Amino acid sequence: MEGLTSKEVEERIKNGQVNHDAGLKTKTVGQIVLENSCTLFNLVNVLLAVCLFLVQSYRNMLFIGVVLSNLLIGIVQELRAKYVMDKLSLLAEAHVPVVRDGREQEVSLHEIVKDDLIHLKSGMQICADAVVVEGECEVNESLLTGESVSIGKQKGDSLLSGSFLVSGSVYAKVQKVGEESYVNQIASSAKYMKKVNSEIKSSVMKIIKMVSIAIFPTAILLFLNQMTLNGASLQNAVVNTVAALLGMIPEGLVLLTSVVMAVSVVRLARKKTLVQQMYCVETLARVDVFCLDKTGTLTEGTMRLVESEALSELEFDEALAELMGAMKEGNATFEAINQCYHKEEWTVKEVIPFSSERKWSGAVFENQGIYVLGAPEFVLSSIEPDLQQLIENHTANGERVLLFAHTNQQIRDKKLPDTMLPLAFLYIEDIIKESAPKTIAYLKKQNVELKIISGDNPKAVSDIARRVGIANAEHYVDCSVLENEKQLKKAAETNTVFGRVSPQQKQLLVQTLKKKHTVAMTGDGVNDVLALKESDCSIAMQNGSEAARNVSDVVLLNSDFVSIPAMIAEGRRAINNLQRSSSLFLVKTVFSVILALIFCFLNRKYPYQPIQMSLISSICIGIPSFILALEPNYDRVTPGFLRKVFRIALPGGLLMAINILVCVALGNILHITAGQVSTLTTIMAGCVFAVILFKICYPFDWLRRVLYIGLIVLFCLAVCFAGPVFYFKKLSLECFLVIGILEGVNVVIFNALQKLIVLVMEYHLKRQGKSTGVEIEE
Numbered sequence: 001m002e003g004l005t006s007k008e009v010e011e012r013i014k015n016g017q018v019n020h021d022a023g024l025k026t027k028t029v030g031q032i033v034l035e036n037s038c039t040l041f042n043l044v045n046v047l048l049a050v051c052l053f054l055v056q057s058y059r060n061m062l063f064i065g066v067v068l069s070n071l072l073i074g075i076v077q078e079l080r081a082k083y084v085m086d087k088l089s090l091l092a093e094a095h096v097p098v099v100r101d102g103r104e105q106e107v108s109l110h111e112i113v114k115d116d117l118i119h120l121k122s123g124m125q126i127c128a129d130a131v132v133v134e135g136e137c138e139v140n141e142s143l144l145t146g147e148s149v150s151i152g153k154q155k156g157d158s159l160l161s162g163s164f165l166v167s168g169s170v171y172a173k174v175q176k177v178g179e180e181s182y183v184n185q186i187a188s189s190a191k192y193m194k195k196v197n198s199e200i201k202s203s204v205m206k207i208i209k210m211v212s213i214a215i216f217p218t219a220i221l222l223f224l225n226q227m228t229l230n231g232a233s234l235q236n237a238v239v240n241t242v243a244a245l246l247g248m249i250p251e252g253l254v255l256l257t258s259v260v261m262a263v264s265v266v267r268l269a270r271k272k273t274l275v276q277q278m279y280c281v282e283t284l285a286r287v288d289v290f291c292l293d294k295t296g297t298l299t300e301g302t303m304r305l306v307e308s309e310a311l312s313e314l315e316f317d318e319a320l321a322e323l324m325g326a327m328k329e330g331n332a333t334f335e336a337i338n339q340c341y342h343k344e345e346w347t348v349k350e351v352i353p354f355s356s357e358r359k360w361s362g363a364v365f366e367n368q369g370i371y372v373l374g375a376p377e378f379v380l381s382s383i384e385p386d387l388q389q390l391i392e393n394h395t396a397n398g399e400r401v402l403l404f405a406h407t408n409q410q411i412r413d414k415k416l417p418d419t420m421l422p423l424a425f426l427y428i429e430d431i432i433k434e435s436a437p438k439t440i441a442y443l444k445k446q447n448v449e450l451k452i453i454s455g456d457n458p459k460a461v462s463d464i465a466r467r468v469g470i471a472n473a474e475h476y477v478d479c480s481v482l483e484n485e486k487q488l489k490k491a492a493e494t495n496t497v498f499g500r501v502s503p504q505q506k507q508l509l510v511q512t513l514k515k516k517h518t519v520a521m522t523g524d525g526v527n528d529v530l531a532l533k534e535s536d537c538s539i540a541m542q543n544g545s546e547a548a549r550n551v552s553d554v555v556l557l558n559s560d561f562v563s564i565p566a567m568i569a570e571g572r573r574a575i576n577n578l579q580r581s582s583s584l585f586l587v588k589t590v591f592s593v594i595l596a597l598i599f600c601f602l603n604r605k606y607p608y609q610p611i612q613m614s615l616i617s618s619i620c621i622g623i624p625s626f627i628l629a630l631e632p633n634y635d636r637v638t639p640g641f642l643r644k645v646f647r648i649a650l651p652g653g654l655l656m657a658i659n660i661l662v663c664v665a666l667g668n669i670l671h672i673t674a675g676q677v678s679t680l681t682t683i684m685a686g687c688v689f690a691v692i693l694f695k696i697c698y699p700f701d702w703l704r705r706v707l708y709i710g711l712i713v714l715f716c717l718a719v720c721f722a723g724p725v726f727y728f729k730k731l732s733l734e735c736f737l738v739i740g741i742l743e744g745v746n747v748v749i750f751n752a753l754q755k756l757i758v759l760v761m762e763y764h765l766k767r768q769g770k771s772t773g774v775e776i777e778e
Contacts, residue, residue, distance in 0.1 A: 029079065054238075140163060199639070275554055288448055293454060293525070295456070305336045319404075359374050369407060573631075581625035581626070654753055664677060682719075
C-alpha cells in the first residue's frame, strides 16, 4: 500500500505508460496566426501591393492597411476565444487521489501512470482500468452499457474506466492507461475526421472558389486591354487592373465569418458552455431532430421517495429507518429513502449489501429478525393479485416499486425464505431536471422533433419522456429485440423512444436520421461516443465520461440542458447577421466582376483607382457589416444562405454596374476628364450603397439610425475634405445633377431588380420542388 515511488513514476512517464489526455486541443497561437495570415486572398493582396510598389503608385497601397487591420482583428478574436476555451478546459479538468511514496496526494487524471495505486470513493469516476487491491464497492457501468445497474466489486475484481462508484471505497492498482484502456478502445472507433455541417462555411468556400477561378484570367485580359488604350502607360494599366481585382475579392467576408463565430464562442463561454468546434453554433440553430439521452439530460440521476404504503397492520417506519441506518449504501435509490428514514439504535449483527443479481439488500438485527428491501418479484416467492395490481398501477405512472419485508427465519447462502412478510411498498421516481420541461417545450415550439435514445428499459424511458412533455412518448421500442438493421432503420422514423439501445445501434439510428434531417445529440456515456461523433452537432455533459466530452462539439460545463436555448439563440444571431452583412461584401464582388468582364473588351479606362475602392470597402461595407453582424437577432433560421444573400447582392451589384456604366457613358457626352469620371463613379457607389444599406437596416432602431446617418456623414466628409488623398477632382454642376437624378431612380430600379431576381429564384426552386425560403419585401 506504499504505491509507486517518484522514480518509478518518472520511468513510466518516460516509457509512455501514462494516461495521456485524448481530449480536443485548441489551436496554438502559431496555428492561429498562420491560418489567418496564409490565405489565398492575403496572397493576392500582397501580389497586388507589390505590383503597385513596382510602378511607384504608393498612395494606392493604402488597402494593405485595411488588410492588416482585418488580419489583426481576426487573430485577436480567435486568440480571445482560445483563451476562454483553454481556461474553461482547465477548470473542468478532474483530479484523482493517488498513493505515491507512501502518502496520498491528488494528481490530474492525465498524470496517472501504469501500476499507480488510486483511491476511489463513492461518486467518483474510474479514470483508468484497474484491479481492486483493498476494500469493497458498488460500481455503476451505465456510461459503458447505458443500463443503470450496480455491480459489486471486491478484492481482485476488475474496474473498467468510464464507470462510477455508487457506494463504498477501494484502493485499486492501475493496469491499463491511455489507448490501452477500455474506454479509449471504444472511443477509438470514433477517431475519424468529421465533416463540418456548416452551410455558411460551404457557401463562403463556394464564393471563394468561383472568385479564385475568375480572378487570374480576368487580370490578364484587363491588363492587356488597358495597355492598348491611347496614351496608356504601364503604371496606369497596373493601377487600373489592381483596382478591378481589389473589388472582386470579398476578403472581409472570410474575416467577418471567423469573427462572428469567435464572438459566439466567447459569449457562450460566459454561460458555462464550452464550444470545441466553432461552426457547431450555426449547425445547432439549423437542427430539426434532437436525440436526447435520459440520464443526465432529462433527469438529474437522483431519485425521490414519492410515497410509502403500508401492507400490514404492523408499524414499519422505525424498522425501515433502522435498516437505512445499517445499510450505508451510496446509490441514488437508498439516498432517496435515507432522506426520509434514518435511525441507528438497534444492534446490527449482519449487513447484506445490495446486489444487482439478487435485486435486494437487508440487515440482521439482534432480537428483531431480518429486514429486507428490494424488487417485489425477488423478495417474495409469489405475489398476491391485489399487490400485483398496486405494482402495475404505480409502474404505469413511471414509478419504481420497492418492497420492504420482514422474516424471523435465517437466510442461508443469501437466499430469502418463502415466508417473507410484506410490510410496505415504497414508490420511487427519477427526479426530472427542473429545466427539462421548459427546454423541451422550447424545442417543440421551434418545430424540432425529439427522440430519446437510452440503454434503459424502454417503458421506464417512455414514462420519463411523457413527464417532461415529449410528444408521442408512448411510441417506444425495445431495440434489443430488433433482429437486423432494416428493422432498426424502420423504427427510427416511426418511434420516439428507443430503449435497450447498444452503442452501435445508437450510431445507426443517428446515421438513418441524418439522411433526411440535421441531427443533434446529447450524451454523457462511453456508450454514446459513436453516435455523438456521427451527429451533425454533438453535446456532452461535463459530469459524464471524458470520452464523450472529447468527441463532442460542445460541452455543457453546468451539465444542464437549459443551456440549449441560449446556444440556439446564439446560432440564430450569427446566421441571420452574417446573412445580412454578407450581402454588402458580395455587392462589391458582383459589380466588380461585371465591370471587369465588360472593361476587358471595352475601349475605355477602368473608372476606379485602388485607393477609391479602399474608401468604398471601408465606409460602405466594412464598418456597417461588422457592427450589424454583432447585433441581437433571434429570428428562426430557414435554409438557403446563399439564396438570401444574393437576394440583396445581385440587384445591388447590378444596380451599381448600371450606375457606373451610365457615368462612363455620360463622361463622353459631357466631355469630362478621366479623373472626374473616377470621382463621379466613386460618389455614385456611395449613393447606391446608401440605398442598399437602407434596405438592410430597415426597420431602424437607434443603433441603425446612428450608424446609417454617421456613415453618410463620414463618406461626405471624405469626399469634401480628403479629395486629394483619393484622387478626387472638382465636378461640374451637370455632374451633380446626374448624381441627383440617378439616386432618385436607383430606389425604383433596386426594388424592381430585387423583385425580378426573387421571382426567378422562386420559379427555379419550384421547378426543383424545393421550399423557396425567399420572400419579396415590399
